[in-house]
Amino acid sequence: MDEGDGGLPARLVWRVERGTQQGDMLGSLMHALALHPALHAIAARHERCTVLGLRDDVSVISPVDELAAVLRSASELGAQVDVELAPAKCAAWSPTPRAPPSDLPTQWGTDGLTYSGIPVGGDEFVTAEVDKMAAAQDKVVRAVASLQPDAAQAQLLLLRMCTFPLTTYTLRCLPPAAAKVLAAQVDATVRRELLRLLGAETDRRETRKTLLSRAALPVRMGGLGLGDRSVIVPAAHIASWMATLRAADVSAPALHELARALSAALAVPAARALAGGAARPATADAAGGTSPAEWRGASGWPGSAATTGAAAPSPLAPPLAAAPVGTELPASLAA
Amino acid sequence: MWGPLLPRLQACLDACAANATFYTGGSFGASPFESVDPQSTDPLLSLPPPLDTANVPAAGLPRAVEGVPGTCRALMAAPTRLTQRQLAEAAHVAAARALLAPLSMSARARWAACCGHDSDVWPNRLPCGGPHGGAMTGSEMKAAVRLWVGVSPVPQASDRECRCGQLADQLGFHWLGGCSHSVPLRTFRHTAVLHRVATVLRADSRWTGVMADPPLPAGAQAPALRPDLRATRVSSGAPVLGDVSVVASTAAAHVSRTACSLRVPGAARVREAEKVGKYTPHLPAGDPPHTFTPLVWEACGRVGPATGSFLSSALWEENHREALAGLLAHVFLILWRWNARMVLSGVANSFRMGRVPLAAPPLVAHLLD
Numbered sequence: 001m002d003e004g005d006g007g008l009p010a011r012l013v014w015r016v017e018r019g020t021q022q023g024d025m026l027g028s029l030m031h032a033l034a035l036h037p038a039l040h041a042i043a044a045r046h047e048r049c050t051v052l053g054l055r056d057d058v059s060v061i062s063p064v065d066e067l068a069a070v071l072r073s074a075s076e077l078g079a080q081v082d083v084e085l086a087p088a089k090c091a092a093w094s095p096t097p098r099a100p101p102s103d104l105p106t107q108w109g110t111d112g113l114t115y116s117g118i119p120v121g122g123d124e125f126v127t128a129e130v131d132k133m134a135a136a137q138d139k140v141v142r143a144v145a146s147l148q149p150d151a152a153q154a155q156l157l158l159l160r161m162c163t164f165p166l167t168t169y170t171l172r173c174l175p176p177a178a179a180k181v182l183a184a185q186v187d188a189t190v191r192r193e194l195l196r197l198l199g200a201e202t203d204r205r206e207t208r209k210t211l212l213s214r215a216a217l218p219v220r221m222g223g224l225g226l227g228d229r230s231v232i233v234p235a236a237h238i239a240s241w242m243a244t245l246r247a248a249d250v251s252a253p254a255l256h257e258l259a260r261a262l263s264a265a266l267a268v269p270a271a272r273a274l275a276g277g278a279a280r281p282a283t284a285d286a287a288g289g290t291s292p293a294e295w296r297g298a299s300g301w302p303g304s305a306a307t308t309g310a311a312a313p314s315p316l317a318p319p320l321a322a323a324p325v326g327t328e329l330p331a332s333l334a335a
Numbered sequence: 336m337w338g339p340l341l342p343r344l345q346a347c348l349d350a351c352a353a354n355a356t357f358y359t360g361g362s363f364g365a366s367p368f369e370s371v372d373p374q375s376t377d378p379l380l381s382l383p384p385p386l387d388t389a390n391v392p393a394a395g396l397p398r399a400v401e402g403v404p405g406t407c408r409a410l411m412a413a414p415t416r417l418t419q420r421q422l423a424e425a426a427h428v429a430a431a432r433a434l435l436a437p438l439s440m441s442a443r444a445r446w447a448a449c450c451g452h453d454s455d456v457w458p459n460r461l462p463c464g465g466p467h468g469g470a471m472t473g474s475e476m477k478a479a480v481r482l483w484v485g486v487s488p489v490p491q492a493s494d495r496e497c498r499c500g501q502l503a504d505q506l507g508f509h510w511l512g513g514c515s516h517s518v519p520l521r522t523f524r525h526t527a528v529l530h531r532v533a534t535v536l537r538a539d540s541r542w543t544g545v546m547a548d549p550p551l552p553a554g555a556q557a558p559a560l561r562p563d564l565r566a567t568r569v570s571s572g573a574p575v576l577g578d579v580s581v582v583a584s585t586a587a588a589h590v591s592r593t594a595c596s597l598r599v600p601g602a603a604r605v606r607e608a609e610k611v612g613k614y615t616p617h618l619p620a621g622d623p624p625h626t627f628t629p630l631v632w633e634a635c636g637r638v639g640p641a642t643g644s645f646l647s648s649a650l651w652e653e654n655h656r657e658a659l660a661g662l663l664a665h666v667f668l669i670l671w672r673w674n675a676r677m678v679l680s681g682v683a684n685s686f687r688m689g690r691v692p693l694a695a696p697p698l699v700a701h702l703l704d
Binding site: 154172175203215228233234239240242264 | 340341343344346347348350351354407408410411412416417418419422423424425426427428430431434446447449450451454455458459460461462470471472473476477480481483484485486487489490491
């Protein structure tokens, strides 16, 4: 406490010995300012690498044989700004099948890695992680459901404001086919709980259908904002890419090239085949009486490889798989 | 070079466009989701006719995108970047229109009464304790939410006969507006709204002499008009009289007016005009002159336009946002709390019709002879 005129405190100072204060709105910015020189130094020392930082999460895209050196550099250069690298929390993966590098025995993941909460890897890995996410979501929803019966107001708020935002972030980052699976599972979980919460399990089917259809709309449209994840999956994916590609400070050359390609592209020929079932059922009655729940099966996502033709790529393939054929793909390292 | 990425983005875009498209093979006339009452210079005296929605530009709901671009190239070339919120709203509006199309006019009115700019206030209210805390009991909340989304307030609802002898609809709107047996509960609701408005005005330093249920002036006889609220502006010394009313926007007289308007609460506007016509000619003379303001809400929470204007001006300046938002949110909650209580009470005090067809005469008709 510094004393000003008259012995009154002119300002209060809370001295933080290390890191930033939890809850400080400027904490992230200060952390980024402190870490920035270290990231620049790593990038300068390893010119073949792309270094990305998001708060205290740092990722490096580099050739596999250079990853161990990057780790050593990160440890050395981080220490100069009082940042301690935690090797046990680092993970590395390459989309090209290969044996684990001998100098990265503990960090190497054969199937993929989880970066900022999002699984990046092969189909099986992403599918397994999505199942885990859905199970975690189910656990949260069940916890909300276990509140006392008189807490319906709090339960609805928790469902809408705590459980769904997590999913929204995930839907923006996952490959669309995986996002669709996750959204369907989350919607099913929330709808089940909503019916139980409102005592609608014993209602007639039409009543339940009306309730769930209306509940999927935003509150300001007379809904509850619950159970609409399946509908917003394509919007989340498109908006996420547009936010990335139209950002003013896109630094990665690959993203610049992708933005240029998209700006020049007309309709992609394969898109219609991939989007099999994109349109809603033409057999919908004239009154448009089909509910969104019934559109889920035809919401326009790439089907399995068996249904989209042999030439169609796997819908779970991550964007990294878009590199030229025949070249070894870079590895990712996330810390 | 990009492998499956470009087709995948196009597939996503196609799915967005499909979700944002309202498929219909026929015409259903103007949709409340695309209608708004024409603007009037005097909202109290120039009431629009019901269902006057032809050729009115789309408005009312949060502005969704005017269609989703068909190609990624168009997305990249758009002057402003489309957000997830905009794309999702386009899908929601299309879904809402599809749900709305087959509904009856009364069902549309019930739905429209729950839409609008501030309609998300009460479901988002935190359940804190205290007289103004915003907490609702579990049974009230369940009934209110079920009413909100357009299903019966109690599970396994059936047609019922009210103690007043009328057939009650399964949604229970009979008890919100037309039932003589729910008058006491409607009075409680009215009183709760009145005292909340008076409390907020009392807390504002620009008002003085705020009195709810003021006594009749000396010498006035019982049938004299008796406004619910009296207050004086400190700045001008002008007395303001107000009268609170909660109008059932889904009552038969207001159904068409409510169904055609999402943004403008037509039922509240009509009631405001009635109140002004009733009280204004009888305002006491004086200097400065007395003024009258209606304080009208619809039962589902929408505030009348003149009421909203008065409250905005009354609570202007530094406390405007907090005080006004707090008042509207709390009145919203009061209304839905009492809506739930009235409907639950009505259900509890009514008779199950069983398999008796709706066209049958009331079971207690012989008692009325």
